Amino acid sequence: MDQIQSIRVFARVVEAGTFTKAAQSLDLPKGTVTKLVQHLEARLKVKLLNRTTRRVTVTPDGAAYYERTVRVLNDLDDIEASMTNAQAKPSxxxxxxxxxxxxxxxxxxxxxxxxxxxxxxxxxxxxxxxxxxxxxxxxxxxxxxxxxxxxxLVARRVANVSLITVASPAYLQAHGTPTHPEQLESGHTMVNHFSTRNGRHYVNEFEKDGQMLEISGRYKLSVNESNAITAAVLAGLGVAQMAAFTARPLIERGELVQVLSDWTCMTIPLYxxxxxxxxxxxxxxxxxxxxxxxxxxxxxxxx
The missing domain is CATH 3.40.190.10 (Periplasmic binding protein-like II)
Incomplete structure (x- = not known):
């Protein structure tokens, strides 16, 4: 068995966490992946992975081997890249x-x-x-x-997303226009946003003249997906903070109205x-x- 291929397969199993996912990502049969790792362990005379029916965990020896070999694999990739035509089209x-x-x-x-x-x-x-x-x-x-x-993980900050507070014309006609963020706690309904990761509701932040307010707001609907927030606000279900890049075109078309514009909302970094x-x-x-x-x-x- 090719040693470099075996090392690459072992590294992929460590990263993927299962033989099945590693095989899928490498476009190899699961049996081939398993056999390559077994041959690598036999060659090294060391157990690299602990296998269960659901998950693969790395042994201490396997973790040390992964840390050293992954650097070698990256170096090999860099060498190969430097030897190819620098002007080659990405594909x-x-x-x-x-x-x-x-x-x-x-x-x-x-x-x-x-x-x-x-x-x-x-x-x-x-x-x-x-x-x-x-x-x-x-x-x-x-x-x-x-x-x-x-x-x-390696992260590159590429933009900042500004939030603005909006509602539909129909909602404002029925409930009036809020003039202060605290009015969102009573007398108004919000469309809120909760995390897909842990279910925690995000707080709506407002800032003006050095004063910072965190408003949870009364809500009947909270969603965990950004397009759903847009749909809910357009349907007149409440006031919400939305990304400016989504809200501005809708405001220009008269489908939404910005409210509390004298209060600044938070800015979210995009990576x-x-x-x-x-x-x-x-x-x-x-x-x-x-x-x-x-x-x-x-x-x-x-x-």
Whole structure:
């Protein structure tokens, strides 16, 4: 068995957490993956992995072996990349995960430009507001807003998303227009947002003249997906804080109205995130640079 291939397969099993996911990401039969790892362990005369029916865990020897060999694999990737034509067109299958509203409002409408520049890239675009495990799910990179929970990942800040407070004309006609954030605690209904990761409700922040308010607001509906917030506000179900890049076009068309405009809402950083131990291939680099350029020129994004 090829030693380098066995090491690559072992590293992928460690990253994916199961033989099945590793086999799928490598496009190999599960039996081949299992056999390659077994041959590697036999060659080293060391147990690298503990196997159960659900999960694979790394032994102490396996963890030490992974840490050393993954650096070697990255060095090999760098050497191969340096020996190829630097002007070669990025190509191949690229797996990217993007938040729902960013995908709908920004990424997908601009993809024709991406394919004009990079016609040989095949894009698998995962669209959701849930957090993904880049290694286990075999994702090349993600575009996500908010706090970065996994500090081991490599993150590039590409934009800032401003929030604004909005409601539909029908809602305001029925309930009146709030003039102070505290009115959202009584007399008004909000459409709130909760985390896909832990179910925690996000607090609506308002700032004016150095005064900071955190408003939970009364709600009948709370959702965990950004496009659902837009649909709920358009349906007149309440007041909500929405990303400016989504809300501004709707305001311009008269479908939504900005309220409490003299109060500033929070700004959310937007990152492109990718695994630290994976070689940044030409296709990933092409997508990252394209996204950064796209967001830099967007009228409702700030750098």
């Amino acid at each position: 191949g299958r690229l797996r990217v995960d993007v938040g729902s509203s960013v995908a709908r409002e920004i990424i997908i409408p601009a993809l024709a430009d991406f394919y004009r520049r990079f016609p040989d890239i095949q894009l698998d675009l995962g669209v959701s507001d849930r957090s993904v495990d880049l290694l286990a799910d075999n994702v090349d990179c993600v575009l996500r807003g908010g706090e970065l929970l996994d500090q081991s 492109v995130v990718y695994p630290p131990n994976r070689h940044l291939s030409a296709k990933v680099r092409a997508f990252v640079e394209w996204v950064a350029e796209l967001l830099a020129r967007h009228p409702h994004m700030s750098g």
